[in-house]
Amino acid sequence: MRVEVDRDLCQGHGMCEMEAPDVFEAGRDTVTILNPTPDESRRAQVEAAVRYCPTQALKIVED
Template sequence: MRIVVDLNRCQAYAQCVFLAHEIFRLSGEEALTYEPNPDDARRLQVERAVAACPVQAIVMDRLDGAERGVSS
């Protein structure tokens, strides 16, 4: 799977960090860093983090190019 975060849209609410702390991290108070290609074993955590983003800054899809349909 692949994750893309629109860092211009991200407001550092950190809901993704709370739900998938192995994937998303805050550096300081506002700088989000993340693993762009997490292991599929983390899919449920990532899907929850995508859904929880209040500004819909996170998009997730499969690496084979097929749209996952989960974006937020």
Template sequence: MAADGLQVAVDTQLCEGHGLCALLAPDVFEVGDDDVAVWDDHPSEEKRDVVRAAVSACPRQAISYSQG
């Protein structure tokens, strides 16, 4: 995938599976069977606002994103 665009990362060592990210951005995040987030590394630009909301809502601050 190209380096341009939205890039999302989750620190799986910090993630505790609270699921707020999946509630706010279900097209980008879900909570796996091991209670750790599973995510789309490169969601579409249209998802930027919901990704930003998920980053802000994460109680463990495990999610980050950048604009490539």
């Protein structure tokens, strides 16, 4: 899996970082993806981060 962020939608709320702090780091206005290809052991956390993003700026792309 690969995680992507739409920087036009992201507002840096930080919900993703709360769900998966080893994958996302919220900045002032946008998020940085620390690990764009997390392993399967992180799937539940990453899916929660995508689900709870208030602006729906995150998505998982299956490779």
